[in-house]
Amino acid sequence: MVKEVHIPDGVQANRIDMEYFESNPKPANLDAHSTLARTFIxxxxxxxxxxxLVTSGGTTVPLENQTVRFIDNFSAGTRGATSAEYFLESGYAVIFLHRQYSLLPYSRHYSHSTNCFLDxxxxxxxGMVVVNTEYQHQMADVLAKYNKxxxxxxxxxxxFTTVNEYLWYxxxxxxxxxxxxxxxxFYLAAAVSDFFVPAERMVEHKIQSSEEFHIRQPNGATGQPPAAHMEGKQLLIDLDPVPKFLKxxxxxxxxxxxxxxFKLETDPSILAExxxxALKKYSHHLVIGNLLNTRKWEVVFVSADGGEKWLRVPAGRRTKSVTGLLPDTPSTEESREPAVEIxxxxxxxxxxxxxxxxxxGDQR
Amino acid sequence: MVKEVHIPDGVQANRIDMEYFESNPKPANLDAHSTLARTFIxxxxxxxxxxxLVTSGGTTVPLENQTVRFIDNFSAGTRGATSAEYFLESGYAVIFLHRQYSLLPYSRHYSHSTNCFLDxxxxxxxGMVVVNTEYQHQMADVLAKYNKxxxxxxxxxxxFTTVNEYLWYxxxxxxxxxxxxxxxxFYLAAAVSDFFVPAERMVEHKIQSSEEFHIRQPNGATGQPPAAHMEGKQLLIDLDPVPKFLKxxxxxxxxxxxxxxFKLETDPSILAExxxxALKKYSHHLVIGNLLNTRKWEVVFVSADGGEKWLRVPAGRRTKSVTGLLPDTPSTEESREPAVEIxxxxxxxxxxxxxxxxxxGDQR
Structure with missing residues (x-):
């Protein structure tokens, strides 16, 4: 006779939690970051x-321990870096947990090749290097806020870089x-992978594509097949689901x-649903939905009571961007910027x- | 009776070439870039x-047409951006074909969060924004070269962003x-993917991980299964080899x-081989081999006659980096920078x- 055991949600989450953090390695910087965060808090x-806590940028899923190839989630970090500035203006202290080399608050204004600060x-x-008079006002504003x-x-x-580091942090x-x-x-704007390669199924070295170096590299300990490997001339990758950390x-x-x-989709017909x-599954407070192509123009607030509220910003004037070496792109309707940052x-x-x-108080 | 037909190498390459460019879409900017390049050349x-032509940065392999997830090859673009500066100093004109938002010549000196130019x-x-006296000399040097x-x-x-764009360009x-x-x-420093998703096996929208949205999205035209899809709770991806463009x-x-x-490996024992x-297969002039962990310290020139020549730069003095908001990392032997850029x-x-x-002359 099979005895069915009902595991309450909390205990279930607890077990997944324990298993995940026991079997996937602690980031080398965790203790150092933890000390900084404790003092700050x-x-x-x-x-x-x-x-x-503002999270920002995409997480990577390395396919090798010494990582040459990885899976990534699209995100330059614009939403997170921009939001962090407005949280600071609203009087918050901000912990900005971001993908390494993604956009940062303040420096984001001059980060991209179309806005290279050298221009x-x-x-x-x-013979001294100075800021061009024309741009003094704007840069003074950014620098003053940064210094503050x-x-x-x-x-x-x-x-962070990998999804594993993200979860630990x-x-x-x-x-x-x-x-x-x-x-x-918690303002979770990072694009976190839904899938990952568990430590026990990760190969050590760069996966070789050429036949003469076509070796399966089993990761001894468990005998499990590696998540990424060659089959003939194809590269096959099978990924496990990331535990439901939001829960x-x-x-x-x-x-x-x-x-x-946040919920980013490409298909408008499924966004609100x-x-x-997600709200039903995780019982948190708010999901901000956005579509890949319109994310700088509109977002929808979906709250626990099922309410939907759209924020939509109007288009701004056409502005010529400061470009030095990069060819100017033609200004089309699509390339116009919103009048304000959403x-x-x-x-x-x-x-x-x-x-x-x-x-x-805590009435959730 | 089966008649064996020998196809000479050139014809073979020609056929692959035709097939690839006929079945994978031309980048939207190709004509605009082509016009700029023609005038420049x-x-x-x-x-x-x-x-x-210096190529730089990693290529992406999108898993969806409206791309949320993609596979990437590790490369910040340091090798390419730095080399481009030295080619310019040597009197070359440089076409810098780079991954969008990767490091660029000159601005690279202030691009990262550890070297934020606002600092x-x-x-x-x-009340005017000026460059701190302490950094005038260095920035004047960079700006003068950039302006030149x-x-x-x-x-x-x-x-470029995707491997397909890279190949077309x-x-x-x-x-x-x-x-x-x-x-x-041709100085091919970009980290180009060996694998890709052919257009005919690409899904349109973000692949859904949750069961309620678990739909296989076949790409009607050919009836081929999509390269990335869910199987139970796992995400499976099978990738085709990229045609041998170097040939x-x-x-x-x-x-x-x-x-x-360039050849980047993680395992020192296979690098030279x-x-x-690669030289044997493609009959070009030189492969520069480097290892992921030591790439700023040493490289090996492997030439068509089988010769190997190592370049190794010594360690520089310990220098304190200019950090503003980012916590300073402890200076260990490993974190020391090379005395010169390799x-x-x-x-x-x-x-x-x-x-x-x-x-x-052409004696190859």
Whole structure:
């Protein structure tokens, strides 16, 4: 006779949690980052300041331990880096957990090849490098805000590369933020992979495509086949699902925090339903839905009561971008920029919701 | 009776070539880039200047047409961007075919979060943004070289994202460079994927991981199964080999040019053999071999006669990096930088070999 055992959700999550973190390696920088974060959080807890953890950029899924090839999720980090600036303007302290080399708050304004900061610089009569008069005003504004964040110690930058590092850091930071209670906010804008290669199925070296070096590289310990390997002339990759970390975050790592996740889709017809489905599954506060092609123009707030609220920004004037070496792209309707950064609308909305959340205490 | 037909190598390459470019879509910017490149090449041909095509950064392999997930090859673009500067210093005109948002010549010095250019700026007494006195000298040097390249029109920046775009651009540029004869040089530092998803096996929308949206999205036309799809809870991806474009480049697209490729490995024991094997297969001039972990410290030149020549740069002094918001990393032996950029040794070696090549005429 088979005896059915019902495992409550919490216990289930706990077990997945334990298994994942026992079998996938702790990042080398975890302790160093943890120390920095603890000091930062304690400082702002004393100031009674709200703290937002903003995640940003895509996570990688390495196919080899010494990584030459990896799977990535599309994200330059624009949403996260831009939002972080507006959270700082709203008085939050911000932990910016970002993909290494993705866009950062403030420097993002001059990061890309179409906005290379060297194009803003010139030599004055004395042969000194100075900012071109024409761009002084804009750069002074950015630099002043950047210096303010440094001086007031309100922005902590921590970086990840792989999805495994991301999961370890997220858990660690959530635990450290628990003493902040409802004053802590999770704004999960990073594009986190749904799939990964477990440590036990990872090969050590670059996978060889040429037949003369066609060797399966089993990873001794478990005898499991590697996740990526050659079959004839094809490269086959089979990936495991990433454990549902949002469930663990909501239920166990950050039970008192306000938690906002993002849902990026390419097919408009399933966006709202996917957002509602995520809310139902994880019981957090808000899903911000967006489409790949229109993400700078419109987003939809889907809340736990099923409500949908669209934010849509109008188009701005055509502006000529500062280009030096890169050929100018023709200005079409599509290449026009929004009149305002949509994050300047998103963040104040979130701030209002967060104020309500703090007022109500933990009533989730 | 089965009659065996021997297809000569050239014809074989021709057929693969035709098939690939007939069945994989032409990039939207191809014609615009082609026009820019033609003008650039004609200008330098008139000046009797050598032209180097430097490729840089990793290519992506999208798993969906509206791309959320993709496979990538590790490369920040440091090798390519740095080498491009030294080619310019050696008097070459440079077409820099790079992964969009990877490092660029000159701006690379201030691109990363550990070298954020905002940390180099300050306000003077008049409230103007100026470069900190301490960094004037270095930035003046970089800006002067950048301005020189702009003024003399010796650097053309063209970007790609996917491996398909890369292959189309490479073929187009090679054809355009043919009139330069032996004065053209191919320095193929980009990390190009060996595998890809053919257009006919690409799904349109983001692959859904949750069961309720678990639909196979066949791409009607051919009825072939999509390259990436769900099986139960696993994501399976099977990739086709990329056609041997180096063969086509050497034999047909650029028969008079000097062609140098790179080989990146993680396992030291196979590096030289892999380099020799590539030379044997493609009959080009030089393979520069390097290992993932030591690529800034040493490279090996493997030439067609089987010769191996190592370049190894010594360690520099410990230097404190300019960090603003990012936590400083402890300075260990490993984190020390080389005393010189190894590309400042690589490029003059290449220049000498190229001079010999031009002197001998086309004797391959």
């Amino acid at each position: 304690e400082h702002h807890a004393e100031q009674n300041r709200r703290v937002a 803003y610089m010139t030599f004055n009569d004395a 964040a440094r001086k007031e110690n309100t922005l902590l930058l921590l970086s 997220l858990r660690e930071l959530a635990m450290l933020m628990q003493p902040l209670g409802a004053k802590s906010l 663990m975050l909501v239920d166990r790592w950050a039970p008192q925090s306000m938690i906002i996740s 996917k957002a509602r489905s 994050e300047s609308w998103i963040v104040p909305e979130i701030e209002t919701l967060h104020t309500e959340w703090i007022g109500h | 004609e200008h330098h041909a008139e000046q009797n200047r050598r032209v180097a 180099y700026m300050t306000f003077n007494d008049a 390249a702009r003024k003399e029109n010796t650097l053309l920046l063209l970007s 490479l073929r187009e540029l090679a054809m355009l460079m043919q009139p330069l004869g032996a004065k053209s040089l 086509m480049l050497v034999d047909r697209w650029a028969p008079q040019s000097m062609i140098i490729s 892999k380099a020799r094997s 590309e400042s040794w690589i490029v003059p070696e290449i220049e000498t070999l190229h001079t010999e090549w031009i002197g001998h």
